[in-house]
Amino acid sequence: MSESSSPIRLDLSSLREAPQDVLHLLPCEVEHNGSAPVARYFTPAIRQGSQEKSVSFRGRSLKGQEVIVPQGYVGLVLKEDQRPCTEEEERTVRLKSTFGTLTVWNLERAPSADDGLLLALSWPGIAEAIHAPVSRKEQ
Amino acid sequence: MELAEFERDNAGSCRLGSPVPELCRAGPCCLGIDEAGRGPVLGPMVYGVCYCPLAKQEELGALKMADSKTLTEAEREQLFGTLDGARDFVGWALHILSPNLISTSMQQRAKYNLNALSHDTAIGLIQHVLDAGVQVAEVFVDTVGPAEKYQEKLKRHFPELEVTVRPKADSLFPIVSAASICAKVARDRAVKNWTFPEDLGDVRMEYGSGYPNDPKTKEWLAQCLDPVFGYPQFVRFSWSTAQTILESKAVPVRCEDDPAQKGTRSVLSFFARKESSKRQPHRFFHERKLETVTGL
Numbered sequence: 137m138s139e140s141s142s143p144i145r146l147d148l149s150s151l152r153e154a155p156q157d158v159l160h161l162l163p164c165e166v167e168h169n170g171s172a173p174v175a176r177y178f179t180p181a182i183r184q185g186s187q188e189k190s191v192s193f194r195g196r197s198l199k200g201q202e203v204i205v206p207q208g209y210v211g212l213v214l215k216e217d218q219r220p221c222t223e224e225e226e227r228t229v230r231l232k233s234t235f236g237t238l239t240v241w242n243l244e245r246a247p248s249a250d251d252g253l254l255l256a257l258s259w260p261g262i263a264e265a266i267h268a269p270v271s272r273k274e275q
Numbered sequence: 276m277e278l279a280e281f282e283r284d285n286a287g288s289c290r291l292g293s294p295v296p297e298l299c300r301a302g303p304c305c306l307g308i309d310e311a312g313r314g315p316v317l318g319p320m321v322y323g324v325c326y327c328p329l330a331k332q333e334e335l336g337a338l339k340m341a342d343s344k345t346l347t348e349a350e351r352e353q354l355f356g357t358l359d360g361a362r363d364f365v366g367w368a369l370h371i372l373s374p375n376l377i378s379t380s381m382q383q384r385a386k387y388n389l390n391a392l393s394h395d396t397a398i399g400l401i402q403h404v405l406d407a408g409v410q411v412a413e414v415f416v417d418t419v420g421p422a423e424k425y426q427e428k429l430k431r432h433f434p435e436l437e438v439t440v441r442p443k444a445d446s447l448f449p450i451v452s453a454a455s456i457c458a459k460v461a462r463d464r465a466v467k468n469w470t471f472p473e474d475l476g477d478v479r480m481e482y483g484s485g486y487p488n489d490p491k492t493k494e495w496l497a498q499c500l501d502p503v504f505g506y507p508q509f510v511r512f513s514w515s516t517a518q519t520i521l522e523s524k525a526v527p528v529r530c531e532d533d534p535a536q537k538g539t540r541s542v543l544s545f546f547a548r549k550e551s552s553k554r555q556p557h558r559f560f561h562e563r564k565l566e567t568v569t570g571l
Contacts, residue, residue, distance in 0.1 A: 165529045178504060195381075
């Protein structure tokens with residue numbers, strides 16, 4: 137995580153054609169960078185309860201909730217195909233897919249309004265409110 | 276024995292049983308408890324209770340029940356048939372604990388060990404049978420852990436019952452033998468007909484008995500290992516057999532509540548000048564894990 141000064145190019149040309157992805161945010165650090173058979177091992181084991189979703193990962197119980205990306209926003213999955221060789225080199229990040237919802241999982245208890253990610257998603261609404269011009273009437 | 280209810284969700288647990296014989300509501304009964312599938316790394320653990328009127332113990336003896344471990348699968352199925360034929364005076368109930376429930380209970384934040392899980396399941400079953408109106412008077416239990424402590428625990432829960440906890444009770448008391456047969460038959464059927472929610476591709480479903488020393492079980496564990504997910508929910512992740520393989524062959528995973536691996540901080544570090552002199556963002560952003568991105 138260097139604070140490089142070299143520009144980063146975000147290639148969004150394929151935004152419209154980009155496929156939608158299914159996202160799961162796990163409360164675990166998995167030391168793996170690459171594909172995983174989510175559709176074969178994980179998705180089919182998810183149970184939909186009356187209140188929450190449940191599943192297990194490596195024998196740990198997870199409870200989940202589907203979270204919708206705030207209105208007016210879109211979730212992007214980005215990928216850097218080639219790591220730069222030098223610090224100064226311009227970097228290009230490609231759009232891999234987009235998402236409109238994601239499932240947030242917690243260990244043993246369902247995510248609640250106090251969880252960081254759910255709190256974070258309230259920011260766009262707050263940001264809009266504090267940056268909106270104030271009309272005379274409201275003053 | 277209908278396992279359909281368990282098979283609908285084989286990630287949880289399920290209680291099932293025979294209809295209660297009228298005779299068991301009319302007079303004092305004895306009740307036996309045993310379990311099947313405690314050792315295996317695969318499949319569910321099944322708790323079984325069997326009960327009959329004290330006045331019918333001779334008839335029960337004539338059914339020639341024996342410790343399920345000394346019998347072949349075919350003999351157990353046959354004896355279960357015999358029990359079913361004696362339904363006018365013998366009743367049974369089972370509690371099936373899925374391997375997923377066992378893994379997640381043993382590995383939850385507040386660890387729930389297998390003995391405690393076993394004891395609570397047995398207590399739940401006795402209560403279930405009492406609630407169904409069976410006049411339980413005497414309870415015979417094959418021990419899990421130290422017999423005396425277990426007996427005390429059961430007596431505390433059921434002071435009105437006469438409780439006998441004994442090692443090898445399944446070969447000493449016919450009613451416990453009967454319970455062990457019910458439990459073992461259910462465990463065998465559940466393992467044999469296991470439906471995997473996961474799609475394991477080309478892995479052959481020859482997993483053997485599920486005991487860690489069974490070569491077929493070992494080979495199957497090696498075959499169906501996925502480096503990220505580990506195993507399907509059929510495997511008890513909390514067993515050392517599974518954990519050892521995961522540690523050596525799967526990618527490391529750290530969960531949020533795992534103790535940090537860092538060593539003790541040097542005493543000097545507490546006096547060191549804080550590295551960043553930058554202004555910290557407001558607590559509002561910190562709590563929401565929001566940061567300004569300046570690089571990749």
